[in-house]
Amino acid sequence: MATIINRVRQFVQQLFGQTPEPEQKKEQIVKGLVKALDLTEEREIACEEVFEVIDQYAELVSQGESPDKVMPLVQHHLIICGHCREEFEMLLDMLNAKPA
Amino acid sequence: MAKRTNEEWIKLLSDEPDEVALMELRDLLDRGLRYTLSSRLNTNLDAIVEDFVQESLLKIINKIDTFRGESQFTTWAQKIAVRVALTELRRRRWRDTSLDELTTSRDGESFFEPKIMSDPNPSPEDRSTRSGMIALVQNLIVEELTERQRRAMTLVMLQGMPLEVAAEELGTNRNALYKLIHDARVRLKKKLGEKGMTPEDVLSVFE
Numbered sequence: 001m002a003t004i005i006n007r008v009r010q011f012v013q014q015l016f017g018q019t020p021e022p023e024q025k026k027e028q029i030v031k032g033l034v035k036a037l038d039l040t041e042e043r044e045i046a047c048e049e050v051f052e053v054i055d056q057y058a059e060l061v062s063q064g065e066s067p068d069k070v071m072p073l074v075q076h077h078l079i080i081c082g083h084c085r086e087e088f089e090m091l092l093d094m095l096n097a098k099p100a
Numbered sequence: 101m102a103k104r105t106n107e108e109w110i111k112l113l114s115d116e117p118d119e120v121a122l123m124e125l126r127d128l129l130d131r132g133l134r135y136t137l138s139s140r141l142n143t144n145l146d147a148i149v150e151d152f153v154q155e156s157l158l159k160i161i162n163k164i165d166t167f168r169g170e171s172q173f174t175t176w177a178q179k180i181a182v183r184v185a186l187t188e189l190r191r192r193r194w195r196d197t198s199l200d201e202l203t204t205s206r207d208g209e210s211f212f213e214p215k216i217m218s219d220p221n222p223s224p225e226d227r228s229t230r231s232g233m234i235a236l237v238q239n240l241i242v243e244e245l246t247e248r249q250r251r252a253m254t255l256v257m258l259q260g261m262p263l264e265v266a267a268e269e270l271g272t273n274r275n276a277l278y279k280l281i282h283d284a285r286v287r288l289k290k291k292l293g294e295k296g297m298t299p300e301d302v303l304s305v306f307e
């Protein structure tokens with residue numbers, strides 16, 4: 001019975017676009033934010049600086065070098081920034097694509 | 101494909117681009133994009149890859165004099181193609197999901213811009229409870245961040261809006277937006293420290 005009531009409540013809440021569990025949602029947000037703070041460094045480089053060197057970085061990685069030693073700031077940015085990480089992973093992929 | 105040095109590539113593609121070199125570069129980008137996108141998308145690649153390659157080639161030719169030779173020319177060209185493809189794909193992804201979730205993703209929306217503050221100064225005992233900690237973090241956000249920083253964080257960290265789209269919304273660019281949010285993170289971390297807490301302390305309350 002409780003599940004049915006819950007389902008109805010969820011449905012009604014969805015209908016009105018309301019938060020199902022406001023506290024839970026806030027907890028999620030705080031956790032996400034604070035995890036980002038945990039990774040935050042005073043000195044970080046931004047996306048454009050990463051883009052400048054990401055080709056070099058990808059070559060180093062694909063050659064098996066340890067770029068955390070060569071370019072630690074780039075590596076750190078890739079942990080924080082999902083966009084640049086996705087671009088890096090795709091570039092690595094492309095470097096490994098077989099020639100026709 | 102002919103193996104060329106960086107100097108040869110630059111020479112062939114500058115001024116009047118050489119037809120053969122251009123075609124080989126086109127093939128390289130086409131093959132690479134198909135290879136990497138095939139595992140990430142399940143749409144018809146023919147319909148999109150050609151446009152990405154075309155736009156990439158224009159960009160590459162236009163900024164070939166900014167290539168500093170610190171990687172293989174082809175790697176440099178490929179990173180430009182990746183940026184072109186992903187920027188467009190993220191826009192599309194966002195357009196589609198934001199339509200789907202228009203009614204359901206509204207929760208938490210006012211987190212960074214609360215209308216009513218719950219408790220302006222949680223006592224030390226409250227810091228050990230989840231709601232006390234939420235109030236504390238929310239307070240830092242309201243008191244320490246600028247309105248622009250809060251708006252940026254809402255769009256990017258909360259709603260998951262792509263950086264390029266959020267940058268347009270805020271009248272800036274992706275790089276400046278990253279810096280805006282970085283400044284906000286640094287400030288919040290510092291202020292948390294001034295209250296005698298590390299991020300780990302906060303997280304431990306939610307475990």
Ligand SMILES: [Zn+2]
Nearest residue numbers: 046047081084
């Ligand atoms: Zn980035």
